[in-house]
Amino acid sequence: MSLLTVLFACMFYAATALLVVGLFFKIRTYARTPAPLKIPTTPAPTTKTGVVLRMTREVTMFESLFKSNKWIWLFGYMFHVALLLVVVRHLRYFTEPVWFWVDLAQPFGLYAGFAMVAGLGGLWARRFLVDRVRYISTPSDHLMLALLIAIGLTGLGMKFVAHTDIIAVKQFMLGLMVFDLQPLPADPVLLVHLTLVALLMTIFPISKLLHAPGIFFSPTRNQTDDPRDRRHISQWAAKLESGAQSNSDA
Amino acid sequence: MAAAKFEVPKLTGFIDVPAVKEGASAHVKSFPASGPIQEAIGFPGSLVEGWHDKAIAKMGDLLGRYRSLQVFMDACVHCGACTDKCHYFIGTGDPKNMPVARQELMRSVYRRHFTLAGKYFPSLVGAKDLTEELLQDWYSYYYQCSECRRCSVYCPYGIDTAEVTMAGREILDTVGIGQKYTNEIMGKLHRIGNNLGLPGPALEDTLSGLEEDIFDATGVPVKLPLDAEGAEILLVTPSADFFSEPHVESLIGYAKVFHAAGIKWTLSTTASEAGNFGMFIGSYENMQRAAMRIRDAALELGVKRIVVGECGHAWRVAYSFWNTLTGVGHGGEDAFSKQLQQQLDPNYPAPQHICEFTYDLIQQGKLKFDKSLNDHRTITFHDSCNVARGSRMGDMPGGQFVIPREVIKAVANNFHDMQEGTIHEATFCCGGGGGLLTDDLMEIRVKGALPRMEAFNNVVQDKQVNFLALICAICKAQFTKVIPYYGFDMSMVGGVHQLVATAILLEVPEETAQESEASDD
Numbered sequence: 001m002s003l004l005t006v007l008f009a010c011m012f013y014a015a016t017a018l019l020v021v022g023l024f025f026k027i028r029t030y031a032r033t034p035a036p037l038k039i040p041t042t043p044a045p046t047t048k049t050g051v052v053l054r055m056t057r058e059v060t061m062f063e064s065l066f067k068s069n070k071w072i073w074l075f076g077y078m079f080h081v082a083l084l085l086v087v088v089r090h091l092r093y094f095t096e097p098v099w100f101w102v103d104l105a106q107p108f109g110l111y112a113g114f115a116m117v118a119g120l121g122g123l124w125a126r127r128f129l130v131d132r133v134r135y136i137s138t139p140s141d142h143l144m145l146a147l148l149i150a151i152g153l154t155g156l157g158m159k160f161v162a163h164t165d166i167i168a169v170k171q172f173m174l175g176l177m178v179f180d181l182q183p184l185p186a187d188p189v190l191l192v193h194l195t196l197v198a199l200l201m202t203i204f205p206i207s208k209l210l211h212a213p214g215i216f217f218s219p220t221r222n223q224t225d226d227p228r229d230r231r232h233i234s235q236w237a238a239k240l241e242s243g244a245q246s247n248s249d250a
Numbered sequence: 251m252a253a254a255k256f257e258v259p260k261l262t263g264f265i266d267v268p269a270v271k272e273g274a275s276a277h278v279k280s281f282p283a284s285g286p287i288q289e290a291i292g293f294p295g296s297l298v299e300g301w302h303d304k305a306i307a308k309m310g311d312l313l314g315r316y317r318s319l320q321v322f323m324d325a326c327v328h329c330g331a332c333t334d335k336c337h338y339f340i341g342t343g344d345p346k347n348m349p350v351a352r353q354e355l356m357r358s359v360y361r362r363h364f365t366l367a368g369k370y371f372p373s374l375v376g377a378k379d380l381t382e383e384l385l386q387d388w389y390s391y392y393y394q395c396s397e398c399r400r401c402s403v404y405c406p407y408g409i410d411t412a413e414v415t416m417a418g419r420e421i422l423d424t425v426g427i428g429q430k431y432t433n434e435i436m437g438k439l440h441r442i443g444n445n446l447g448l449p450g451p452a453l454e455d456t457l458s459g460l461e462e463d464i465f466d467a468t469g470v471p472v473k474l475p476l477d478a479e480g481a482e483i484l485l486v487t488p489s490a491d492f493f494s495e496p497h498v499e500s501l502i503g504y505a506k507v508f509h510a511a512g513i514k515w516t517l518s519t520t521a522s523e524a525g526n527f528g529m530f531i532g533s534y535e536n537m538q539r540a541a542m543r544i545r546d547a548a549l550e551l552g553v554k555r556i557v558v559g560e561c562g563h564a565w566r567v568a569y570s571f572w573n574t575l576t577g578v579g580h581g582g583e584d585a586f587s588k589q590l591q592q593q594l595d596p597n598y599p600a601p602q603h604i605c606e607f608t609y610d611l612i613q614q615g616k617l618k619f620d621k622s623l624n625d626h627r628t629i630t631f632h633d634s635c636n637v638a639r640g641s642r643m644g645d646m647p648g649g650q651f652v653i654p655r656e657v658i659k660a661v662a663n664n665f666h667d668m669q670e671g672t673i674h675e676a677t678f679c680c681g682g683g684g685g686l687l688t689d690d691l692m693e694i695r696v697k698g699a700l701p702r703m704e705a706f707n708n709v710v711q712d713k714q715v716n717f718l719a720l721i722c723a724i725c726k727a728q729f730t731k732v733i734p735y736y737g738f739d740m741s742m743v744g745g746v747h748q749l750v751a752t753a754i755l756l757e758v759p760e761e762t763a764q765e766s767e768a769s770d771d
Binding site for chain 1: 267269270272313314315316317318320321322324325326327328329330331332333334335345348350351354365366367373374375376399402403404405406407408409410413534535538569570571573574577579580581582583584586587599600601638639640641642645646647648650651675
């Protein structure tokens with residue numbers, strides 16, 4: 001067993017642990033923090049079904065962003081859909097036999113890599129070209145785009161420029177999942193690709209990538225508009241209420 | 251009107267996105283609250299010792315109390331979707347008036363103190379220490395936000411800058427920095443019962459004066475009852491309706507509608523204010539304390555229904571928060587809310603907006619109008635931000651856009667909407683909401699009105715509109731003061747129920763009819 005294999009295996013175990021534990025704690029915080037007041041951005045759905053539909057449109061179509069700015073929507077949507085296809089395609093390296101729908105997505109996933117990088121490029125260009133977006137961009141915003149583009153380019157490089165030993169990579173990944181380490185090819189492009197992915201996993205729960213779980217907890221989007229028909233009260237507000245009552249009784 | 255000490259934007263016919271001009275409105279600061287004003291509403295009178303740690307502790311407290319704040323601090327990706335959506339940015343070009351940058355004032359401190367990345371790599375992620383300078387920036391720019399929520403419509407994660415502004419103001423108040431305008435009014439509301447500080451006897455005088463005016467003008471004995479026990483409806487309206495022009499014209503409109511419908515109604519001395527500035531400063535406690543007046547009055551007077559007059563933020567508080575804060579609503583299962591809700595008529599929404607009330611009567615054919623009485627007016631309607639994006643009317647989403655317009659169309663012949671993108675959920679704030687309706691903020695009020703003025707000017711030019719119909723006391727006060735800067739006459743501003751008052755036909759009792767004929771002779 002080469003040192004490289006052990007190193008990368010450890011790296012992925014650590015990155016996965018940080019991703020899962022970090023997200024678990026963040027999501028737990030979101031779930032446990034009360035939303036004391038009804039604040040859906042209206043017009044809002046008046047039923048739970050309506051809220052599910054609104055959230056589905058938000059997550060699958062980026063509805064609000066579409067209303068806001070067609071360029072950001074175009075680049076952002078291109079990137080996210082392409083990323084989804086790419087991730088689906090990558091499932092083939094983690095499953096044996098490969099699920100049929102992963103096979104179906106394969107031809108789309110292959111070229112989605114280009115769309116992904118193009119979308120990211122558009123988003124990055126805005127950070128330089130639009131003065132308002134330039135003003136709000138932090139170094140981490142640029143680095144995040146650089147990281148994602150680098151992941152995309154190294155991936156495309158292995159598929160379209162210099163093939164890596166993908167059979168061996170798959171053996172490594174399958175082994176990784178059952179704690180049975182298999183040798184990882186020492187292909188530099190592959191190693192960079194994998195390192196960057198592990199980095200992305202690591203920073204996910206401590207960065208703006210939290211927008212992914214965050215949107216599901218956003219009260220302006222996930223609340224039903226029914227405050228006149230149902231009394232909505234959080235625990236701390238209820239305590240305040242009983243306190244106020246006993247004060248006025250006294 | 252004193253000459254403006256700042257450049258009033260020129261109307262171009264288009265709502266242009268300005269280039270970024272750093273610091274363009276940094277000098278605009280409202281007067282700070284004095285010690286007694288602060289203390290009257292439960293905050294320290296001046297900047298407290300150890301303010302930094304107390305501010306951070308308060309931020310931690312709010313992050314634990316409000317999911318909105320916690321999620322909004324984390325979720326922003328700086329995509330830029332909101333950057334051109336704020337009327338204060340459009341009017342000033344100051345980048346800190348872009349919603350995302352306004353949030354960043356707090357988010358940078360959040361990152362520094364509450365995130366791993368900000369603790370160890372502050373400059374990388376834009377994390378900052380809360381310095382006194384930054385605190386002053388908070389004061390400037392959290393009082394250059396009207397909490398209108400327009401940005402929240404366009405944010406892909408629904409981040410609502412109003413929530414951040416409210417949290418920012420609460421943290422500022424907690425360490426002893428408050429705004430004079432809002433906090434002084436908050437104190438008056440607690441002490442006297444309304445924002446104007448109008449005591450009971452003065453209110454009684456005003457109302458009987460109005461009754462005389464209506465009688466003289468119409469010959470109809472329309473009443474404006476005060477503290478009438480056993481009335482069916484309690485009307486809670488912004489106190490500006492009692493005193494200010496054009497607000498009072500709408501009050502006359504409500505009274506005429508109640509009269510025509512033959513429903514017993516009343517105002518209350520102790521609940522003589524629909525407005526609730528507790529929302530503006532993000533203070534749940536102050537907001538609840540003020541709202542309790544309405545619950546108490548409703549219980550005391552034994553009313554079956556509660557109707558709210560024309561006021562934007564008040565309607566948001568009433569519609570969205572009253573049930574939570576005080577049990578004014580339906581569906582409560584606890585003893586506190588049941589006490590009131592068993593008294594309220596389940597056949598009507600609680601609370602009900604005056605436009606919903608009038609609209610229902612129109613639907614039932616219970617009101618008669620002569621629309622031609624409004625023919626001298628060509629009307630457009632401004633959706634108030636808090637009504638449009640923080641509440642609803644009627645039983646379907648978007649009813650808050652339909653119902654006021656239907657009321658206008660039922661009482662007038664000439665109506666034209668302003669352009670798409672400036673109405674309904676995309677409406678622009680008047681520029682004076684959220685605690686900014688004070689003369690010391692006149693520059694930001696005038697500049698913030700720019701996009702609305704552009705849209706208004708377009709219908710004035712193209713459709714000969716001469717009346718801007720409103721359903722908000724703040725909008726009315728703001729536009730009356732601000733549209734002259736843009737070359738319009740302040741008499742173009744008025745309320746929806748002012749239009750109702752003009753067109754409604756009331757039955758003149760025979761006696762009075764004869765009397766007035768006799769006096770005509």
